[in-house]
Amino acid sequence: MNKVWQGPGRGVLALFVIWALVGQHVFIHHLGGSNLDLPFNAITWLFVGLVFIASTRALKPKWVSSELGRCFALAALVLWLPWLFALFSSAVMPGSPRYLVIDESSAAYWQALPRLLALTAGVLLFWLLQQCRFNTEQRHFLLCTLLMLATVQIGFGLVQFFVLPADNWFMFNTKVRFPYGIFMQRNVMSSFVGSGVLLALYLLVRRAGGTGREHWRWWLWCSAVAAAGLVLVVLLQSRAGLYSLLAGLCLLLPVCWMRLTNRLQRGVLLALVLCSAGAGLALLLHFDLHRRALAVYGELGVRYEIWQTTLGMIAQNLWLGVGYGQFEPAYYAEAGRLLATSGVVPAMPGNLAHPHNEILMWWAEGGVITLLAWLLLAWGVLRVGWRLSAGERLAMLALCLPLFAHLMSEYPLGHSSVHWIWLLVVVWYFDGGSAAPSAERPAPRRELEIASSGIFLAILRVGLLVVGCTTVLYMATGLQTVYQLTQYQRGQFSEPARLDAVWNPWFWGDRQALYRHSVALKAALAEQDAAAIQAYLEWSNPVIARLPRTTLLHNHVVALLAAEKFATEKFAAADALVARLQLEYPHQRLFKAPAVEQLKAQLAAGEPPRVFHNLTQPVGAATYY
Incomplete structure (x- = not known):
């Protein structure tokens, strides 16, 4: 362990440990979405900013390339x-x-x-x-931090499935029973857990040395993560997660089998995989969750x-x-x-x-x-x-496979920054020469001299400090904005002081703008203020051109109908837009003829129609706020 905390990169390792054990698992109620709309992604990038700052100590006149x-x-x-x-x-x-x-x-x-x-x-x-x-021990330890991260998340998922009551602080829907962890999306959780299972099996046979109690503690940890993760992937019923895990096991298990020379260890490994898969299937049948698997696992939809x-x-x-x-x-x-x-x-x-x-x-x-x-x-x-x-090549492909497969069927990097960081660390580990180069495969030249190294190094360190501090500041103030806007929506949009209390006007910028303008539109409709309605349209025109969400489009149609009522009593522009929306959104009830006629009738009678405050309507099993 002494070798792990040596060298200028030990601060980076410490940050990874804190992030893996604590930071990534902080749950903050939020409003759904993707990318930085999800607070746990902001927390991830906050830690990345801290890594930028801490890594300035590791820079040298020669860089590694x-x-x-x-x-x-x-x-x-x-x-x-x-x-x-x-x-x-x-x-x-x-x-x-x-x-x-x-x-x-x-x-x-x-x-x-x-x-x-x-x-x-x-x-x-x-x-x-x-x-x-990093030396060999430090490189191995960084992979272990990813396993720590997977361990906590798998535990979180099992608690959601088996332990949480119906009325819980996380607002997890125990009737649907899809344990999505911190990710709020079961497909993302499934590919992450699958990656954790494969990493646990790889580390199980990769670690050199160790005897007695320490050796079996290591086996217990990796085996427990792999077994619990296999059960959880089956319960999550995600095609991308399950199929990619099975493919990864087909690649990795032969490598594990060849590296394990002890017959007992081989038997334990085989029993681990078979019993975990069987336990997952038994739980599916016990909780009557297998019907969905039979219905959708064979189709693309x-x-x-x-x-x-x-x-x-x-x-x-x-x-x-x-x-x-x-x-x-x-x-x-x-x-x-x-x-x-x-x-x-x-x-x-x-x-x-x-x-x-x-x-x-x-x-x-x-x-x-x-x-x-x-x-x-x-x-x-x-x-x-x-x-x-050959063995390491198969292992690298297996460890990356769940994320690569998920990229082909979803957008996991948009839902989870953890997936992006995980993928980078895994390919960095194998790129760094986890296997010694052979005569047929010589190691490439890795160090490059930098001219004027002192000045360049100083500029680089200052740049990293600026980027790191900016990232930390932006994400920290963004989390405060998340809290204020979530409380504003929880209060049924009745506390405008929340909007003025945000520290970061760019974080969730579209949400902030919609909150303000939707309130203004409701007031304008109630007061029949033609100028305020026109002001809303001037804001809404460019927004729906780049962000054609159904809620925004509905509000725009309402404003158009109201504006045309005050102007010419004809609905030409609004009807043209509605006709186009009926083609582009054929299943959306908001743009069906009866719904539009109801809007016209409400406006004619002086009744304010419905105005949305949300970018998207809530869907799915996850309750975000």
């Missing part, structure tokens, strides 16, 4: 190019859909900025881990239609894409066009901000150049595998 690190940096730069081009060019991307005759491409591109910043921060974290120059429509968008905008941040309006415009031409009503959901496939998302928005960036990332990972021994 690897082929994978250079691929990461180049791919990140390539993914920034479409955004930078849109920022510095006044031209509008061809083929970009528009709800209104307004050029809002720049606003949509700013909407994509957090995603690019998260990508860049991850690449920077990967590079900083390389600069820490609505994802097939989403992917088909997205591929149609890509074919029409193959080279340049529809533009960063513009997937959502582009998707519904394409779906409306298909409905108008074919007459077939799609089974697509509302409020679709992602095609449930990460590669398709980037390709649809950024065109061929983003696809090339993904190919570059794949090339870097393949090169790492080529340098490893």
Whole structure:
């Protein structure tokens, strides 16, 4: 253990331990969503900011560089190019859909900025881990911190399933019984737990040395995590999580079998896997949860239609894409066009901000150049595998498989920053030479001299301090904003002082703006204030062009109907928008003819219609606030 806490990187290790045991498991009631709309993601990035600060001590005149690190940096730069081009060019991307005759491409591109910043921060974290120059014990210990993280989350999930009463502080729905942990989404929980199971099995056979009581304590920990995780993945009933775990076990178990020379240990390993899977299936039958598995595990459902429509968008905008941040309006415009031409009503959901496939998302928005960036990332990972021994190559693929598979069917990195950090640490571990290079696979040159190293090093340290402190400050004030806005919604939007008490006006910026303008719209409708209604439309026009959520569109239709009532008593513009929305949202009741006629009748009678305060309507088993 003494070797673990040596060297300038020990502060980074300490932060990882605190994050894995405490920080990532702090539950804060919130309003749902993705990315930084989820407070636990803000906590993750807060710790990453602290890692940036702590890693300044590890910087040296010579930095460590690897082929994978250079691929990461180049791919990140390539993914920034479409955004930078849109920022510095006044031209509008061809083929970009528009709800209104307004050029809002720049606003949509700013909407994509957090995603690019998260990508860049991850690449920077990967590079900083390389600069820490961890020894073998420290590298192994960093993987153990991930296992600590998985241990706590698996325990949290089991408590949710077996222990929590119906009326609990977490507001977990015990009738639905999908233990989503801190992630508030069972598919994300499933891929995370599956990754934890595979990591536990890998560490079980990877650790060298150790005898007696210490050896069996290690076996007990890893075995318990693997067994409990296997049970939990079965109970979660996520296709992406279960199938990827099974594939990962097929890759990893032969490696474990070959590395275990003791017959007893091999027997324990086999019994562990079989008994855990059997226990999970028995619990499914006991709680009568197997019916859903039999109903949906063999079909793709609505994802097939989403992917088909997205591929149609890509074919029409193959080279340049529809533009960063513009997937959502582009998707519904394409779906409306298909409905108008074919007459077939799609089974697509509302409020679709992602095609449930990460590669398709980037390709649809950024065109061929983003696809090339993904190919570059794949090339870097393949090169790492080529340098490893056969067993380590299979192990790396197995440990990454749940996250890679989940990327193809969902957007786990948008739901959970932990998945992004986990993936980076795993590939960093294998990239750092977990297996010694052979004569056929020589180690690449890893250290590069930096000219004017003293000045450059000082500038780099100051830059890291600024980035780290800015990240910590932004996330900390963002958590205060989360609390105020959650309390504002809990109070049925009756405490406007909450909106004035937020410390960070950019965090949840769209929510803050909607809260303020929806209150103003309700007051304007009650007072029949035409000027205030027009002011709402001026705010709403650019927002629905980049963020066509059904609640925002409903409010916009209400404001249009009210404005036209005061002006000409004709509903031409509102009816045209409603006709378009009926094509693009064929299953949404808010835009059906009876609902629109009811709105008109309410306005004619002087009754204020319903105005939404939420970006999205609450769905699913998770109660967020």
